[in-house]
Amino acid sequence: MPNPIPALGKVIVDGQEIDILPGDTLGACMMRAGVLATRRSRSGQLRGLYCAIGVCNECLVSVDGIDNFRACMTVAEPGARVDTGREPG
Amino acid sequence: MTVSPKKHLVVAGGGPAGISAATRAAQRGIAVTVVDEYDRLGGQYFRGRQESTAAGSPRHFFRESPSVQIIANGVVVDTPTKGVLSVWKQGGSVQSLTYDALVVATGAYDRTVALPGWTLPGVLTAGGASTLAKAHGVTPGRRMLVAGSGPFLLAVADDLSARGCDVQVVEATPLRTSVGGLPTIARDPVITRQTMGYLLRLRWRRVRRRYASMVTAIHGHDRVEAATIHRVDSAWRPISGSESTIDVDAVCLGFGFVPQLELAQALECTIGYWEESSDFYVKTDEAMRTSQANVFAAGEVTGIGGVQVAKAEGCLAGLTAAYDLGLIEKSSYDAEVRQLTRRLVRARRLGDWIRRAYRPRAGLWSLADAQTMLCRCEDVTMQSTEEALAHNPATPYAVKTATRAGFGLCQGRICSPYLIEWLRARHGYRVPEEERPWRVRPPIRPVPVGAWLTDRE
Amino acid sequence: MKSRLKDAVIIGGGIIGAACAEALSRAGLQVALIERLGLAAGASSACQSGVGFGISKDDYTLRLHLAAVRAYQEFTADGTDVDYCHHGTILVGEPDEETELKASLQRLRDISVRCEWLDESTLREAEPALSPEICGAARFEDMGQVSPMRVVNEMVRRAIRKGAEIHTNTEVKGIEVSSGKVTAVVTSQGRILSELIVVAAGAWSRQIGELVGLRVPVWPLKGHILVTEPVRGMLRHYVTETGYEATVAAMQAASIDAAGPRPGSPQTAAVLQNLPSGQILIGSSREFAGFDREVNRERLAQIATRAERLVPGLRRLRIIRTYAGLRPWTPDGLPLVGRTAQVEGMVFATGHGGNGNTLALITARLVAELMTGQATTLDTTPLSPDRFEMNGL
Numbered sequence: 001m002p003n004p005i006p007a008l009g010k011v012i013v014d015g016q017e018i019d020i021l022p023g024d025t026l027g028a029c030m031m032r033a034g035v036l037a038t039r040r041s042r043s044g045q046l047r048g049l050y051c052a053i054g055v056c057n058e059c060l061v062s063v064d065g066i067d068n069f070r071a072c073m074t075v076a077e078p079g080a081r082v083d084t085g086r087e088p089g
Numbered sequence: 090m091t092v093s094p095k096k097h098l099v100v101a102g103g104g105p106a107g108i109s110a111a112t113r114a115a116q117r118g119i120a121v122t123v124v125d126e127y128d129r130l131g132g133q134y135f136r137g138r139q140e141s142t143a144a145g146s147p148r149h150f151f152r153e154s155p156s157v158q159i160i161a162n163g164v165v166v167d168t169p170t171k172g173v174l175s176v177w178k179q180g181g182s183v184q185s186l187t188y189d190a191l192v193v194a195t196g197a198y199d200r201t202v203a204l205p206g207w208t209l210p211g212v213l214t215a216g217g218a219s220t221l222a223k224a225h226g227v228t229p230g231r232r233m234l235v236a237g238s239g240p241f242l243l244a245v246a247d248d249l250s251a252r253g254c255d256v257q258v259v260e261a262t263p264l265r266t267s268v269g270g271l272p273t274i275a276r277d278p279v280i281t282r283q284t285m286g287y288l289l290r291l292r293w294r295r296v297r298r299r300y301a302s303m304v305t306a307i308h309g310h311d312r313v314e315a316a317t318i319h320r321v322d323s324a325w326r327p328i329s330g331s332e333s334t335i336d337v338d339a340v341c342l343g344f345g346f347v348p349q350l351e352l353a354q355a356l357e358c359t360i361g362y363w364e365e366s367s368d369f370y371v372k373t374d375e376a377m378r379t380s381q382a383n384v385f386a387a388g389e390v391t392g393i394g395g396v397q398v399a400k401a402e403g404c405l406a407g408l409t410a411a412y413d414l415g416l417i418e419k420s421s422y423d424a425e426v427r428q429l430t431r432r433l434v435r436a437r438r439l440g441d442w443i444r445r446a447y448r449p450r451a452g453l454w455s456l457a458d459a460q461t462m463l464c465r466c467e468d469v470t471m472q473s474t475e476e477a478l479a480h481n482p483a484t485p486y487a488v489k490t491a492t493r494a495g496f497g498l499c500q501g502r503i504c505s506p507y508l509i510e511w512l513r514a515r516h517g518y519r520v521p522e523e524e525r526p527w528r529v530r531p532p533i534r535p536v537p538v539g540a541w542l543t544d545r546e
Numbered sequence: 547m548k549s550r551l552k553d554a555v556i557i558g559g560g561i562i563g564a565a566c567a568e569a570l571s572r573a574g575l576q577v578a579l580i581e582r583l584g585l586a587a588g589a590s591s592a593c594q595s596g597v598g599f600g601i602s603k604d605d606y607t608l609r610l611h612l613a614a615v616r617a618y619q620e621f622t623a624d625g626t627d628v629d630y631c632h633h634g635t636i637l638v639g640e641p642d643e644e645t646e647l648k649a650s651l652q653r654l655r656d657i658s659v660r661c662e663w664l665d666e667s668t669l670r671e672a673e674p675a676l677s678p679e680i681c682g683a684a685r686f687e688d689m690g691q692v693s694p695m696r697v698v699n700e701m702v703r704r705a706i707r708k709g710a711e712i713h714t715n716t717e718v719k720g721i722e723v724s725s726g727k728v729t730a731v732v733t734s735q736g737r738i739l740s741e742l743i744v745v746a747a748g749a750w751s752r753q754i755g756e757l758v759g760l761r762v763p764v765w766p767l768k769g770h771i772l773v774t775e776p777v778r779g780m781l782r783h784y785v786t787e788t789g790y791e792a793t794v795a796a797m798q799a800a801s802i803d804a805a806g807p808r809p810g811s812p813q814t815a816a817v818l819q820n821l822p823s824g825q826i827l828i829g830s831s832r833e834f835a836g837f838d839r840e841v842n843r844e845r846l847a848q849i850a851t852r853a854e855r856l857v858p859g860l861r862r863l864r865i866i867r868t869y870a871g872l873r874p875w876t877p878d879g880l881p882l883v884g885r886t887a888q889v890e891g892m893v894f895a896t897g898h899g900g901n902g903n904t905l906a907l908i909t910a911r912l913v914a915e916l917m918t919g920q921a922t923t924l925d926t927t928p929l930s931p932d933r934f935e936m937n938g939l
Contacts, residue, residue, distance in 0.1 A: 532868070
């Protein structure tokens, strides 16, 4: 479905550029780009957004080298470097 | 002449209940501060509905109550003493808020149901999927199931199918349950219109609805690839031989909601529990007073009831706060209360019907197998849980200390409501009167160490 | 529970009681463990859990702790997983303590304790998260940490396999004594006949002692912990500061009146424990506040401040939980391990202060040795309950 709203910029998720639309959280723009996995759990399982309202803490990503941002609650800023698929803690 | 300072009401939570309370109280001359964790008001209900101007909506609120203070991106993290709250603002510090009255309107989140494959990327809560669709126009996949129980599934299916997704609804109760609610729905023209809208649009978009069915397993390697659906009996137990597996790339699980009680618990408000529907709630009197003086509760925290109940309760809480602070004459208060109470009673009819009709049945707690995760934060499986119970009494405390379930970032918000019901259904656990649910110490939400430091020299 | 006969009744389901239950049932005794709430409901679920020792000048205490650490190494040698890690401990001192610390390290090395002084560049490499203002620190190789809750559950599992009975949510209502000998324990679930009672009730051991007219010198010493969100390998060691031992000493200096130790000033010292699951437990504090387990916000702030001084990177980590626990404090800082002559059949395994986790296994071994008439791994005279005047309430 073509999206008439112009992109605000891009974030870089695991090296891949992803468009940001106005109001996007990291979780939203990643999901729109088909990137569902946000981290690996303690036992190595891939996880992604689950509750999407900041309660479950499954969507934790690293942003610009700092861990434990909830992708569903973090506003997507152009140029942010996001890393996923990592062990927590 | 001394002017006595305005009384100060803090409303924790800026959803429909909170902003209704704030509006009503501000009208009566109280200084009001609303604290909400998002950057805009409206709670989950108004995500993606910011243009609404209905009573109880953010736009209506701003028009009617321009003088209300708003702390956005803020969350109450502590209740150090009576009349004082600690509020943490994202990227800021912890500030103290003193209050003469407080309305707890902290809302709810989706009830957790653990089943095989529930932790795969692409499995979201129904509430989560709805929020993402409405607020951001994104969906977790293109071909998905909206599975669970209750009319909310129709709303979510509507949101997702509106964005071009191939959606199937999987409702655990039989069709006659929903049909049985028609008389209740029919008494409310707004809800009738809304429901008809869902049903017509879903039909138009060829959204299949299965009844007396549940998703019993979700399959996939790195993400959702397929799901197994069983027909279920009246106790929601899968009927063997009735399964079918279909290709999907996302599953939205919606089995109702559980209230965010941490603030109420930190304030030591009495918490109640309805055994028949597995619901914890903040106990209030008919005017929304909790067991703590000058603390009121409104909205989903007093019992999941939907937006109309939330608005009515919010109005009642704000009004009663003003009355208890001496700002309204009794006759005026009584007249307004009567009116609000009538509205609330009407609104509760639907919420009460939904709670009873779509309450979790025993089979829901038997979907998880040994490998299914109980605690997603610490990766505790159901098998570890069973092993812990081999030499421990069947209590949430014992499971927690033996397995570390609940020790992670979400501090048990996701796993503990499920664990309690699982223990009740499978190990005879009874929720005791005096332990509701787990003790709450600060911080109610995570706060950086930097905000705890004492002043440096 | 019908009246039944046991070789030993253990009162208390924390790490000490659970370890004793395992040791005694392994030694062939029929054991019943009685716990008022749930397993590990006391200090064992509200503590930090380093396994190690302070730089104590007291030779006996050092030997006790060294034996305690060895006991953990032996216990886990077969791969038993109780989150035991011996990643070592780093002890940070004030600049003017460097000479004294180095001397202490030499004395320890003389008795084969593996420890060393790390100068600035070595320290930076060994523990990069430490504040750049710290120019040197002591490192102890064999210290580490363990999960007390996992130890409790593992010990209980093993004890049950050897026939022990575990009774949780069961209160001790009374202890029957006849001609100066213990004969039975009366619980909220019935009576248990036994001639041997092991009191491992932590901060509540004094209340148990009162049931037989003994004044057990154990009182609750409150501590606070802040728990961070999980972080990947922020700290490689258990990190503490010399100020910690000063806080312990300050508490030992408390005067005791009829009501117990006089409150005095609360003490805080930084102790940092990075769990295998990623959270950092940030301690520590000491104060006498009775049995109150509500968290004191000021204390939490004091602990956070001291900790951030050592590890500035803590500043941006979020605290997800706080709690307070009650250490079982004794006036001389040593636990009560062994029989008392005051009541035959009454054995104490309690009063471990802030060392319960470290000393749990060695305590259980000593208790089992004493109860089965074996030679003890080390001299238990300094731990004798009768070093205190306990007679007559």
